[in-house]
Amino acid sequence: MTAPFPKAAGSPVPVTLAYGDGIGPEIMEAAIKVIEAAGANIAFERIDIGERVYNAGHSAGITPDAWESLRRTGVFFKAPITTPQGGGFKSLNVTIRKSLGLYANTRPCVSLTPFVDTKHPSVDLVIVRENEEDLYAGIEHRQTQDVYQCLKLISRPGCEKIIRFAFEYARANGRKKVSCFTKDNIMKLTDGLFHKVFDEIKTEYPDIETDHWIIDIGTARLADTPEIFDVIVTSNLYGDIISDVAAQITGSVGLGGSSNVGQHAAMFEAVHGSAPDIAGQNIANPSGLILASVLMLQHIGQSEVAERVHNAWMKTIEDGVHTGDIYKEGRSAEKVGTKAFADAVAQRLGQAPKVLAKASYENGAKFALPQIEKPAPVEKKLVGIDVFCDWDGSADALAEKLQAAQTSNVKLELITNRGVKVWPEGLPETFCTDHWRCRFSGEITNADVAELLAAFAKAGIDFIKTEHLYTFGGERGYSLGQGQ
Secondary structure, three states: OOOOOOOOOOOOEEEEEEOOOOOHHHHHHHHHHHHHHOOOOEEEEEEOOOHHHHHOOOOOOOOHHHHHHHHHHOEEEEOOOOOOOOOOOOOHHHHHHHHOOOOEEEEEEEOOOOOOOOOOOOOEEEEEEEOOOEHHHOOEEEOOOOOEEEOOEOOHHHHHHHHHHHHHHHHHOOOOEEEEEEOOOOOOOHHHHHHHHHHHHHOOOOOOEEEEEEHHHHHHHHHHOHHHOOEEEEOHHHHHHHHHHHHHHOOOHHHOEEEEEOOOOEEEEEOOOOOHHHOOOOOOOOHHHHHHHHHHHHHOOOHHHHHHHHHHHHHHHHOOEEOOOOOOOOOOOEEOOHHHHHHHHHHOOOOOOOOOOOOOOOOOOOOOOOOOOOOOOOOEEEEEEEEEEEOOOOHHHHHHHHHHHOOOOOEEEEEEEOOEEEEOOOOOOOOOOOEEEEEEEOOOOHHHHHHHHHHHHHOOOOEEEEEEEEEEOOEEOOOOOEOO
16 A cells, blocks of 8 residues: 555544444445545544444443534544334434434435446436434324324424525535425425425525426436436435435445534435445445545545545546446456455545546535524414324214214314315225324314313213314415315
8 A cells, every 4th residue: 555645734633433333344444544544634533333332222322422422523424333124223323313413414426437337327416315304203103003103294494404505505516406306296285395495595596507306206307317417405205215216326325425414513424224244244345435534524624635535436446446346347357345445545545537527625615504594483373173083983973973072162074084085975985994083173272172182082082193273374284185
């Protein structure tokens, strides 16, 4: 390996470091070898998180002293960790992002033609994903024998922060277009808010082209003709899915790095998971974590080092030194493991690619994170209540029971089952579960709600949840039932 470059000027920057689970320790060692040889001036503080910590009895997968390090340094370089599927502990990745306010996730996706296989040779786009809200709140309940729910939470400040971030990112990085992905033809309030805020904010950036896509056709176009996109901004779940789509169509999810940024801290990680099935075999591709380190080095003001690492990595790819996931006989020159790939990148520090576009971070592409002002409140008026009931019977029988017990200030308006109106005038073909939404209308108070629920309890009606129905400034703040 060539002699390491001198360290970047200034005092070492404190960075919290986690080696993660599965292939995490291997690819982290590889990434550190490269960035230290490139002259990164960092003082790492190592913490343990993830599977070992879960198994030691810490249900969050992280200890108090690790939180203290994260809050003190404000910069986190993290290898993948294992998150239990279908049960067990909550995702630590989600917990860290939300607890530290890391609301903006950016995932650059660039084709490496002709050195890595892709059907889309000219892709250069960035996914900007909201990180704190949506279904990733993880608020779930089993409410009846048949039905489970997950709450989708979207806020105006959350929408405004991520959308402004996307436009500021685009402007600072010389991007020409920002596309918004939602499903507001179905989720008219939550996704509708995201689209509405996008339309409001885009007028402040007349120099940037914009468009909006429904998530299904947008994802289809992303997979088929990704060249039409530049920056895509979207909510949490959609962003998680389409960023993997974008990474895969440009060559491999294993090549993707990402940043998670907020007002107080930032986290840098690979896009892929911990891949425990190949752990310890020295075959994992460390590229995602190396490219995440490039984003981190820019963030901490060591842009010259970031440029050096990125260009050496691209030169390694150009020279055909490839790990097994991207190796191809007749195109690649050498098949290497994790350690040898890191050595190859380190040997090329100071070199630049000849075919791929040279990375240049001279200006750092830094921008101030958006500051959000809370809007003035509007009149909020209670105009009804949805009472959800566990009922094993027909809609007509439930309506009769509810009407017999309802109080004078409210009136049963409709009953839906999984969102479809089944009373009055429901269709006999509609399949119903044991979970019913019963809507009562009337200008009422919380005292009226309490009286209504007390009457239902006395009548033996098993109500399992309520949702107040409000208007805000005269505008309806709740969805209609399908069939209304």
